[in-house]
Amino acid sequence: MTSSPPEPRSTRGHRGRRGLARTLAATAAGTLALGTLIAAPAVTQAAAPAAPTDDELGSRxxxxxxxxxxxxxxxxxxxxxxxxxxxxxxxxxxxxxxxxxxxxxxxxxxxxxxxxxxxxxxxxxxxxxxxxxxxxxxxxxxxxxxxxxxxxxxxxxxxxxxxxxxxxxxxxxxxxxxxxxxxxxxxxxxxxxxxxxxxxxxxxxxxxxxxxxxxxxxxxxxxxxxxxxxxxxxxxxxxxxxxxxxxxxxxxxxxxxxxxxxxxxxxxxxxxxxxxxxxxxxxxxxxxxxxxxxxxxxxxxxxxxxxxxxxxxxxxxxxxxxxxxxxxxxxxxxxxxxxxxxxxxxxxxxxxxxxxxxxxxxxxxxxxxxxxxxxxxxxxxxxxxxxxxxxxxDGFVGPDPVSTELPGDEQDYVEVPGTLAHWRFNGLDGVVGTDTVIPDVAGGNDLHRPDPATTNTTGTELSDVTIESGDVHGYSSDGAAVCFADSSGSRYSYLTTDANAPVNDADLSKGYTIETFVKMDPTWDSGTNGWSKFLVHTGNRSRIDGFAETQWDWTASPTALGISNLREFQWTAVPGDPTKGDKTAWSGEIMVDTWAHVAIVGDPEDATVTMYVDGAPVLRNAMDAAGLAANPHMPWIIGADWVDDAARNGWNGCVGETRIIDHATGPAEWLTSRADLTGLTVSDAPTGELPAGSSVAALGGTGLPGATVRVDGGVVAGMSTLAASEAVVAEDGTWSVPFAEPLSGAGSYQYAVTQALGSRASEPLAVSFSIAAAVDPGQEPAPGSGNGGGAAGGTGTGSAGTGSAGTGSAGTGSAAGDRGAAHLAATGSDPVLPLGIALVALLAGGIAVIVRHKRARA
Structure with a gap:
């Protein structure tokens, strides 16, 4: 006898199901001869027909x-x-x-x-x-x-x-x-x-x-x-x-x-x-x-x-x-x-x-x-x-989903306070020699490759370890990874911190987050590569005071992340209280030749360790496991296991950027998340109408250090436009984009300011101002009234004629009407009038610029 699931949140009545067997509409046609098929490349999906409305009936x-x-x-x-x-x-x-x-x-x-x-x-x-x-x-x-x-x-x-x-x-x-x-x-x-x-x-x-x-x-x-x-x-x-x-x-x-x-x-x-x-x-x-x-x-x-x-x-x-x-x-x-x-x-x-x-x-x-x-x-x-x-x-109220974007460039990741080490490979390429330095962008924990001759490996060649660009996890902003070829239990290579690297003895009692990107080689084999490791804090757990002896891994390193013979990610670690014994977390089956993001989060509040694979927590995690124990001054390594006080069982595959943080974090701070581009400000820019003769040399403000600030826009002055300009945000978070020549001509100026990391950009901020036209000091303006923004825009009405000075983004006043009356009094003719206003789309900046088209009086 089988049991049914409990009733769902909102129970819906079961309606009688239409009979599944249906009468055929027509007798099937006769047998057709089958030809020989030839494999062909993928084809572009055909354009979809017009989508029916939800209530339009169909055979479905x-x-x-x-x-x-x-x-x-x-x-x-x-x-x-x-x-x-x-x-x-x-x-x-x-x-x-x-x-x-x-x-x-x-x-x-x-x-x-x-x-x-x-x-x-x-x-x-x-x-x-x-x-x-x-x-x-x-x-x-x-x-x-x-x-x-x-x-x-x-x-x-x-x-x-x-x-x-x-x-x-x-x-x-x-x-x-x-x-x-x-x-x-x-x-x-x-x-x-x-x-x-x-x-x-x-x-x-x-x-x-x-x-x-x-x-x-x-x-x-x-x-x-x-x-x-x-x-x-x-x-x-x-x-x-x-x-x-x-x-x-x-x-x-x-x-x-x-x-x-x-x-x-x-x-x-x-x-x-x-x-x-x-x-x-x-x-x-x-x-x-x-x-x-x-x-x-x-x-x-x-x-x-x-x-x-x-x-x-x-x-x-x-x-x-x-x-x-x-x-x-x-x-x-x-x-x-x-x-x-x-x-x-x-x-x-x-x-x-x-x-x-x-x-x-x-x-x-x-x-x-x-x-x-x-x-x-x-x-x-x-x-x-x-x-x-x-x-x-029906009746469901759920939480907001977790979402992310692809990185715009190699700097498009979230920097987290408390980062102890962050190893990245972009900018490097080819064979990793013993003199190659893998930088720790957090500082002080660079990696290098030991000379194979100084290890117990057999058959290893320098060409076994390469840094390769292009093939990385889609959500890693680091454009390269280190790959270990021909690895096995006895043939291995690895990268290591120095004995005096600060991360070796870091205090992780208040929690931790360890992230990496990893891929098994297509040649991965359970017999040859099972139980290999790709990230290890070396040492010998049997020498940690109070460690409870276990059946497995008694002399293994205190902390290791690797793969089982069933292609399951395994996290094995000695917690801060070593008397509690080995603590593990396990994923499900992982595919070869497929990148995965792995995050191990130790949360001291509930003493749990949770493994996340591509953002999702696995089902088998560790409890009662606060902190991490370690042997003093022992290095972290990438690319091999460490058992019985020596390396062995190399990783057959690739490892991408890897980071260690001294506290528990969530998805918004992981390497799969993107840097915050929303903090752009424009604090150094004019607004409204500037007096005639004013000059604007640059725009400035604050943004994300390392991001590129781009200023796109134009000026209505002699029917010209300004090309886009840009600058990189300085380490102190400030930026300044100078104009090729200071702006001083009369007209309306409009700009869109964005900051970007490569292909990913913020929403544009609009900047608009105007510079008034000069008035001949020898001419007194005729009586009149104005309603609008003068050179900045709006409309102006003089007592002896009507002039439309255009539409702008700032300012109110009577300048246009007064100038129109003055012109009429001095010349006896109408001023040059704008014919109309056209919106010119500036594709680079994504904004519309107002352009006045003038005509001569007939």
Whole structure:
């Protein structure tokens, strides 16, 4: 018997779901011969058709997508249920079952990594309970095995080489269970792969679910399945197809994904969409098959987000009337949790460009090659995407999200008081020699590389360590990183502080923050590189007075950050009170060849140590762990472990900028956050109308030290404009931008002042003033009245004529009218009058400048 999750924050009534099996609108067309497909480069996404309004009816349904649930299953019994009474996996399936009718969900597909540890039965039990909710609701679904769901997930072992009698996936989610799902059509001989056909709005669709590492035989089976159903469009699901690049946005193809493309996808026009998990984040790629048709590959996986994924799932609204698939990423778990438990990481909907998007697809044209009769069903549904949002947000009041921007340049980071050391690599390049200095920009703790001949390493060469530019974490403002090649247990290199560096003996009893950016090399291997470290405070913990002897790492360094043999980040440290023993924090599985930001925050208020990976706290953290113990005068090193009083087990990969702070901090102060550009002031600038003959030599004010202040604008004087000028804010926070020549001509002056760090700039501040025109002292102004700003702008009316002096930004008075009357009295003619006012857009400054166009009196 299974238990249901507790009622959510606001209970919504369950409405009877429309029958999932639908009558086909027409008999399928005859079998079409399939041609040979040729791989092609990615193509630019076609322009989207005009978006329908939310209440415009269409032929629509929603495909629900469940990415990696491994941490929900792993921590269901010992973390989620004790804290909340349920887990995210169970809440996801409960929400889908409750809203299947409202959102017209005919099918749910799971992308693999059902559990985290294949041999732990309680994880399978948690997953079984969640999926059984779909069984009980008669909501059809497919499920497949990811790398965590098979006993041996090496890249070279395929599904037909598994010992199938020992595979838990087959015991929990094999063909026998799948037979009870109404859409199930069959499995391959291994039972690891399955296909389903569901019906929606008068048409059939196939979901072809391939488990981890499909063999040649499985790919042949998949081809045979499609050949047996030649008119059915196919959605291929697999745990791995597409990866994500270092910027956390750009798609990157994988060797296995290309295998699927070359040996299956490209030769079957029926496949129009692929969905996979495995790689952390979200991205998509469009490719063209040999029939000239687009295949869209989508990756979605949030296991490294808050709480192991925070319950995010994909909702794919197929709008056949308007030829588009609308995609959004939503979390029923966030809106279900108690209000008082929510944090800034809890956002019910993700709005990034890879999280909410539309895929234009002319369904009839796309499927015409194998199903000429394909057509939309009756236009009966309003926007299902909007309805999903309405359901999720009904009664929900959440916190503001955590957000950041990409850095504008290498200086675009937050400087934090209490920084003990901050190692950066920009400005360096090539092989790191023994004379290379890695600067500590905080001062006093520079790094250098020991001569390999003086260490116990074997086979190490100087060329093993290089500084490389360009390939860094997207949110690191440092444009370079140090990379360690060919590392192993016995072959290693490292960078070290000197024995007298102040950071070696820093007092961290009042808390600390340790940040770094790190990436494993694509050649990383668990046997060779497992349990290696990339940041270590060297020493021997067994020599710390009072340290409680432990089974593991008895003679290891007191503080170390590295990777396990299962590719989990591990923080291991001796706290300020060494009698409490070793304290650890652990991440989930980390992908090779992918940058990650890691922050370790020791908070003395509650004696906790929390690991954050790319901004999200991990589930396994340390308690009762205030401060850090250390051996006196021992260096910090980057690039290797330190055990038994010597280095070993080098880091096979790269390490970016790294910083140590003497107190606990939060995301707003991390290296992933940006410098504050909002403090710009313009304190040295005129305003209003200046007397005739005045001169302005410069503008000045305060800003962020190191930022570039740019002054863009123009002057109305002889129809000329001034080019942009700029200056760098000094260390004392002041800036001054001189004009090429002092401003002294009569006219209106307007400027936009911004400060920037490279490509990122502040909002502009407007500066405007005017200089009055000189009046002939020998002429007395005729009686008259004025209303306006004279040379600065406005209008003026004289007693014997009317003159419009223009529109300006400051000043009031009668100067224009008086001058108009004086001119008339002296010459007997009207003054030269402005014809009009034109707004000239100054692109560099982003402001409009008022220009007077004059004409001579006829």
């Amino acid at each position: 349904f929603t495909l629900a997508v469940l990415p990696d649930t491994q941490f929900y299953s792993r921590y269901s019994a010992d973390q989620f249920i004790p804290r909340y009474g349920s887990d995210p996996f169970a809440v996801q399936t409960q929400w889908l079952a409750q809203n299947a009718d409202a959102l017209d969900i005919p099918f749910v597909t799971h992308l693999g990594d059902i559990v985290d540890r294949v041999g732990v039965e309680r994880e399978w039990q948690a997953a079984d309970a969640a999926i059984r909710t779909l069984d009980d609701a008669a909501l059809p679904y497919s499920i497949l095995a990811g790398n965590h769901d098979v006993r041996d997930s090496t890249d070279t072992l395929y599904d037909d080489q598994y010992d199938l009698s020992r595979e838990p996936f087959l015991q929990w989610f094999g063909p026998e269970r799948a037979k009870s799902v109404s859409t199930f059509e069959g499995s391959d001989p291994t039972g690891m792969n399955q296909f389903h056909i569901f019906e929606a709005d008068g048409q059939q669709y196939m979901v072809l679910a391939l488990s981890w590492r499909a063999s040649d035989a499985t790919l042949q089976w998949a081809g045979d399945v499609m050949a047996a159903h030649p008119t059915v469009p196919v959605i291929l699901t697999s745990h791995e197809v597409l990866n994500i690049d270092a910027d956390q946005t750009t798609p990157r193809e994988t060797d296995y994904g290309l295998r699927l493309w070359d040996e299956l996808i490209r030769s079957h026009d029926q496949i129009f969409l692929t969905l996979n998990g495995h790689f952390h984040g979200a991205s998509r790629l469009e490719k063209t098959n040999d029939f000239g048709h687009t295949v869209t590959e989508v990756v979605i996986d949030y296991q490294m987000a808050y709480e192991g994924g925070d319950g995010y799932l994909g909702l794919y609204e197929f709008d056949l009337t308007h030829d588009v698939i609308n995609v959004q990423t939503a979390s029923p778990w966030v809106t279900w949790k108690p209000q008082e438990s929510l944090t800034s990481y809890d956002q019910p909907l993700l709005e990034g460009p890879q999280q909410r998007f539309s895929l234009p697809i002319d369904f009839s044209e796309r499927f015409s090659g194998f199903n000429p009769s394909f057509s939309a069903g009756p236009a009966e549904e309003a926007s299902l995407s909007q309805k999903a949002r309405d359901i999720l947000l």
